[in-house]
Amino acid sequence: MPTTTRILINDDSDIITARIQARKIARQVGFGTVDQARISLAASELARLLIKFNIDVPAEILISRTASHGHSGIEVVGINPNIEDALQTTQDSALLGAIELVDEYLVENSEQGIRVTLMKWLA
Numbered sequence: 001m002p003t004t005t006r007i008l009i010n011d012d013s014d015i016i017t018a019r020i021q022a023r024k025i026a027r028q029v030g031f032g033t034v035d036q037a038r039i040s041l042a043a044s045e046l047a048r049l050l051i052k053f054n055i056d057v058p059a060e061i062l063i064s065r066t067a068s069h070g071h072s073g074i075e076v077v078g079i080n081p082n083i084e085d086a087l088q089t090t091q092d093s094a095l096l097g098a099i100e101l102v103d104e105y106l107v108e109n110s111e112q113g114i115r116v117t118l119m120k121w122l123a
């Protein structure tokens with residue numbers, strides 16, 4: 001069963017934590033150095049976006065191995081409890097930058113708020 005790393009996103013230091021953890025898990029999954037850099041940058045851009053809308057309740061990032069339709073890879077999920085503000089994020093340059101670095105993405109409402117899922121697959 002894959003382990004999920006959970007990072008609370010409160011301030012700029014958490015961006016660095018998200019970046020480091022994403023790179024570490026990407027390396028464990030088997031990604032090369034270029035894809036490790038892409039994944040860690042996508043995670044830090046997502047963390048930066050979450051801080052932008054962090055008002056009262058911390059946002060969080062979840063990083064884990066994933067598998068779907070015969071692919072294996074990594075999943076970086078950002079959850080923001082501030083639904084109304086976060087719904088604007090599909091236009092945000094940080095999110096667009098993160099999306100360009102991964103293979104698939106999903107933006108949806110969940111019980112915890114807006115949920116952004118970024119997925120990168122092993123080649």
